[in-house]
Amino acid sequence: MLAPIIKVDAISKSFGAFKVLDGLSMQVMPGEKLALIGPSGSGKTTILRILMTLEKIDGGHIQIDGEQLYHMERNGQLLAADERHLAKMRQKIGMVFQLFNLFPHKCVMDNVTLAPMLTKGMARGAAEKRAMELLDMVGMADKAKAMPAQLSGGQKQRVAIARALALSPKIMLFDEVTSALDPELVEEVLNVMRKLAAETDMTMLLVTHEMGFAHDFADRVLFFDRGRIVEEGKPDEIFRHPKQERTQGFLKKIIAAGHRV
Ligand SMILES: Nc1ncnc2c1ncn2[C@@H]1O[C@H](COP(=O)(O)OP(=O)(O)OP(=O)(O)O)[C@@H](O)[C@H]1O
Numbered sequence: 244m245l246a247p248i249i250k251v252d253a254i255s256k257s258f259g260a261f262k263v264l265d266g267l268s269m270q271v272m273p274g275e276k277l278a279l280i281g282p283s284g285s286g287k288t289t290i291l292r293i294l295m296t297l298e299k300i301d302g303g304h305i306q307i308d309g310e311q312l313y314h315m316e317r318n319g320q321l322l323a324a325d326e327r328h329l330a331k332m333r334q335k336i337g338m339v340f341q342l343f344n345l346f347p348h349k350c351v352m353d354n355v356t357l358a359p360m361l362t363k364g365m366a367r368g369a370a371e372k373r374a375m376e377l378l379d380m381v382g383m384a385d386k387a388k389a390m391p392a393q394l395s396g397g398q399k400q401r402v403a404i405a406r407a408l409a410l411s412p413k414i415m416l417f418d419e420v421t422s423a424l425d426p427e428l429v430e431e432v433l434n435v436m437r438k439l440a441a442e443t444d445m446t447m448l449l450v451t452h453e454m455g456f457a458h459d460f461a462d463r464v465l466f467f468d469r470g471r472i473v474e475e476g477k478p479d480e481i482f483r484h485p486k487q488e489r490t491q492g493f494l495k496k497i498i499a500a501g502h503r504v
Contacts, residue, residue, distance in 0.1 A: 246309065248273040248414065248446050249294065254303030256289060256470075263289045265470040266303070273413075274444045278457035278478070281467030282493060287450040291416045294448075295338045296329045308335050308413060334362065337407030338416040341423050343399040345391040345406070351378065352387040355406045363410065370409075377405040381435045397428030401435055408439075415439070417449045421456075429453070436460065454494070455503035458482050466490045 249271040256264040263286045279287045292298045305312040345354050355374035359365040378384045381401035421429040451457050464481040466474040474487040482504045485491045
């Protein structure tokens with residue numbers, strides 16, 4: 244039996260008095276392509292940031308690739324995080340953000356090679372060779388010497404994807420990666436993600452408001468509402484035959500706004 248690569252068990256997370264995640268549990272199998280959908284503020288970004296260790300949890304358990312991310316005390320409190328352990332776990336995961344977050348003063352090539360050289364001690368030559376393969380894969384090999392400011396949003400995002408892949412993660416997290424793009428640039432980024440999904444066996448989690456893409460891309464769709472997963476299923480089940488009223492209401496609004504689901 245294949246074991247889940249991500250196991251989230253009853254986690255909670257509050258920002259001040261506001262409970263963003265409320266006993267959230269989910270499991271992801273290796274190689275699965277998951278879409279996380281749901282209303283604004285339902286906790287989708289927060290769970291990705293937690294998996295990436297950019298946010299800590301208040302309670303619950305997370306296992307990634309067979310190892311606990313955090314250790315808890317008996318009373319359920321988080322023990323002080325072991326930074327070396329977290330750094331090791333973080334290398335299993337790549338994340339692409341809505342706003343690219345490229346290093347503005349570094350060229351495309353240096354953006355991609357920095358992490359492998361710094362965190363894995365990779366030699367420059369090997370890091371550049373790998374970076375060129377990745378830039379080629381996202382169609383950006385001819386821009387290796389360009390600075391981020393010279394690129395379109397779609398090009399920046401494709402570089403950000405190459406950069407996230409440079410540490411050869413087992414899991415890739417995509418947080419609304421096309422939301423900040425002009426409409427005509429969305430497709431070039433989605434095409435890279437389609438290619439990644441088709442050509443690699445990476446586990447991919449995608450937070451998106453592009454329901455049409457979520458439908459085509461995902462093996463399984465999770466519908467989030469108020470910090471919990473209210474419904475999950477295959478794309479056709481969720482998009483064509485949602486069972487829960489809240490899922491139905493959410494999709495109705497999306498369709499009424501003229502979007503494809
Ligand atoms: N660092 C933070 N400090 C305070 N509040 C936060 C922080 N991060 C997120 N929140 C709040 O937590 C809630 C959930 O945010 P989250 O970004 O996870 O939702 P989301 O489902 O991804 O929404 P969206 O689709 O709008 O991105 C929001 O109300 C947000 O304002």
